[in-house]
Amino acid sequence: MSALVRITLPDGSVREVAAGTTPAEIAAAIGPGLAKAALAARVDGELRDLGRPLEGDAALALVTARDEADALELVRHDYAHVLAEAVQALFPGTQITFGPSTDDGFYYDFAPKDRPFTEDDLPAIEDAMRAIIRADKPLRREVWDRDTLISRWRQQGESFKAEWAAELPEGEPLTVYWSGEDWLDMCRGPHLPSTGKLAPDAFKLTRVSGAYWRGDQNNPQLSRIYGTGWLNKKQLDAHLTRLEEAAKRDHRKLGQEMDLFHLQQEAHGSVFWHPHGFTIWRALEAYMRRAIDGAGYREIKTPQLMDVAQWEQSGHWGKYAENMFAVPDIVPDGEGGAPKVAADADWMAMKPMNCPAHVLVFRQGIKSYRDLPLRFFEHGCCHRNEAHGALHGLMRVRQFTQDDAHIFCREDQIVDEARAFCALADRIYKDFGFTYAVKLALRPEKRFGSEADWDKAEQELREAVERAGMANADYGWEELPGEGAFYAPKLEWHLTDAIGRTWQVGTLQSDRVLPERLDASYVGEDGAKHRPVMLHRAIFGSYERFIGILIEHYAGRFPLWLAPVQAVVATIVSDADDYARHVAARLAAAGIRVETDTRNEKINYKVREHSLAKVPRLIVVGKREAEEGTVALRELGSERQQVIALDTLVEQLVAEALAPDLRRNEAAAAAAMAD
CATH class of the missing domain: 3.30.930.10 (Bira Bifunctional Protein; Domain 2)
Structure with missing residues (x-):
């Protein structure tokens, strides 16, 4: 008769079960709903497969999709394995290396047999992945002897996997996971019970890039396929929407459009x-x-610059030297050649x-x-x-x-x-x-x-x-x-x-x-x-x-106090050019960062151009405004414009352009005066 072990559940209840019982069996005993929802288990805090036997007394928590952090890590890990299986099915002779989960998805590095992968390959790979998911192939853990696994990898031409396994400690058993009966990968796990626990419409392959084996440019170059993976399609769609919005907000793109900065080689x-x-x-x-x-x-x-000795004393040279720029004493060659490092150079570091x-x-x-x-x-x-x-x-x-x-x-x-x-x-x-x-x-x-x-x-x-x-x-x-x-x-x-x-x-x-x-x-x-x-x-x-x-x-639409150009005075007709310059001068004297646009262009063109440049306030003046001493004020993103007196405009923009701390100070001063 099997020995009994005590399993403590999160609610404090204890179940006595035979040693070797799996978390999946305990989930089924609790109820069919939990058995269907369970994805993995935490055993004494360690994330494990549902099918891994319990050999001693333990605290057990069953992981479901409600445990989002754990669930996302599991599904992304499994999407990476499904990706590798799909690629090898579509492109025989491709070698597999590694495929971790990431903050929002996964990737896998491959050594293709014939050519590097391209983004044109991604739709077919996605289809093959969905077929594997719908096949609901069981994911089964086994412990293998190190030498046996190395031998298998070599027989199958998996030189990268064999190299990695050979560097692991001798005598250490290694875990592999089978997908169905015909594909396996070396992995610590854990994994979901089967590929069918993944949602076939909750992932997307996003791009392909080059990568070096083990991150070393002296090693062979690999093809890395990236993907994003989620628990359901709703999460995927929300993520893709965020990516689209992030692309619109990319500071490099907006920095160029708004003429803020540039980078060059x-x-x-x-x-x-x-x-x-x-x-x-x-x-x-x-x-x-x-x-x-x-x-x-x-x-x-x-x-x-400070002497390297100072950085040695602080401890930074020993911990951080590879990230520091060091500068030696340079002496002239003496014969018109290139300068050289002095033999007894004192080294400085930035x-x-x-x-x-x-x-x-x-x-x-x-x-x-x-x-x-x-x-x-x-x-x-x-x-x-x-x-x-x-x-x-x-x-x-x-x-x-x-x-x-x-x-x-x-x-x-x-x-x-x-x-x-x-x-x-x-x-x-x-x-x-x-x-x-x-x-x-x-x-x-x-x-x-x-x-x-x-x-x-x-x-x-x-x-x-x-x-x-x-x-x-x-x-x-x-x-x-x-x-x-x-x-x-x-x-x-x-x-x-x-x-x-x-x-x-x-x-x-x-x-x-x-x-x-x-x-x-x-x-x-x-x-x-x-x-x-x-x-x-x-x-x-x-x-x-x-x-x-x-x-x-x-998204480039800085609050008024931070905007590089806070206002543009744009003319409707050339008759208003002098008035536009007068308006701009009044604003500049009050501390507003202002420019004028008196080009011979239609006002709608000017409005569109300055809106794209994210100018917070557009001040439109024509012949009528010049005669009446007014302006038409339009805020960025608004179709509505407000006709106000020039004095009111200056007062309003000066108040709005105050930095938040200065606004607080003014409010505090006003409150003190009122008291």
Whole structure:
């Protein structure tokens, strides 16, 4: 008689079943509805196949489509396997490699026998995938001996799979999954019970690209097929709609159309800002300066280049050198040839971050406990040697400027400083129309510092968020094990944009490592030297990326205070040209960024052109307006126009063009006057 094991369900009830019973059998015993809906199981927290036997006492939770995160990961993994099976059926001789799930879908890398795949192949592959799904082929897990599996892969000409299996530890059993009786892949799993659990109308293959085996350009090139996969067609349609909207909002496209910036090979990974784009930058910079001035920060400026020895001492050279640009001493050749590196060259490195330089500023002069907290802020230009393939418009660049600050404080000041930063970040993000989630990234496996210091730092950030009222579901509060920096845990702000995408932007890190490594100290109340704690913080993250996010968030339709051109005065007839220039001069004198359009074109053409350029306010003047001292005002996106007096226009635009913080200040001042 089989031994009994105790299985605890989420409601706390316990079932005693024979050892070897599967979660699928328990689901069937609970009811036919659950048996049909179940996709997988969590056994003591581990996601497993429904058909994998239970050998001991365990906590069991059955996973259904309602458990969306788990369910999506499962179906995307299975879509990747179905893709691989379909490709091998259509293109015999194709070798398979790997196929993981992604944030919104899946991909699989192939080594085609005859030619690389193209997007013309995708419709036929999709049809073959649907046939496999409709066949409802069981997905069955087996454990194989490593050598047996390597032998099979070699016999079938699967050299990539054989190579990977051969690098796994000897004696370690490997898992494979059968799709039906005639196709298998090496995989850790888990998988759905059968291909029929996938929805045949809830996936789409999206594109084909090249990829290198194991990401190394010295290895063979493969064909990578991407797809997106969902639980049902409704989710797929919503995702495709989001993609269409995202394409319309692409900051690279809008940046070109609005003449904001450009990128080119001669400065790969760096941005050429045009006047309109740099106007947005300057508006953001002025806004941030007002914010940090009001919060008690002191702005500094530090060098771009520092001796490599400094980066070695800080720990960045050992952890980050491959991402840094190093510059040696160069000496003339002496014979008219190219300069060369000096034999005893002193190596400098361009800063990838500002924190070590801020510690050096802190170390100038003796600091007392009464001086703390000291809040140093820098619009710090940094350089990181990002891989060519990782660069992406404004979102990932090699040269960038951070709204970077470091707060040097005593142990008893940490929570208050962190809480104040939470409030500052909250106000700033709301000024731009963002909602956000706050997450705490905890200690990584490889780190500097003692466990006691990590315990303190994590708890301090946790307490600050609690005191700010953000450690709850309304703020998407979550803790992320293992995702902190090598020197500190960090709070992360994840913004949600107008079409529901999230962007990790702001951070706050509580660091005891760098002050120790760079010998920062202050004189305490007891007359002894003490280490300050260093809070690293940023809100925009980088100006480049934040502007890219804003372009896509607003779809180029910036609020009036940020718009590079806030208004255009356009004429209906040439008789109004002088009046148009007068209107523009009045607005410019009041601080409005204004241009005139007196071209000999029809007004409908001008309206359409400036609407495409996303100008927030179009001011139309003709002979009648010139005679009456009025204008016809039209807002971007509206067909309605309002005829108002010129004085009213100036007053109205000046009020509307105020940045949110200045508007708050005016409202507060007005309220104080009323009191």
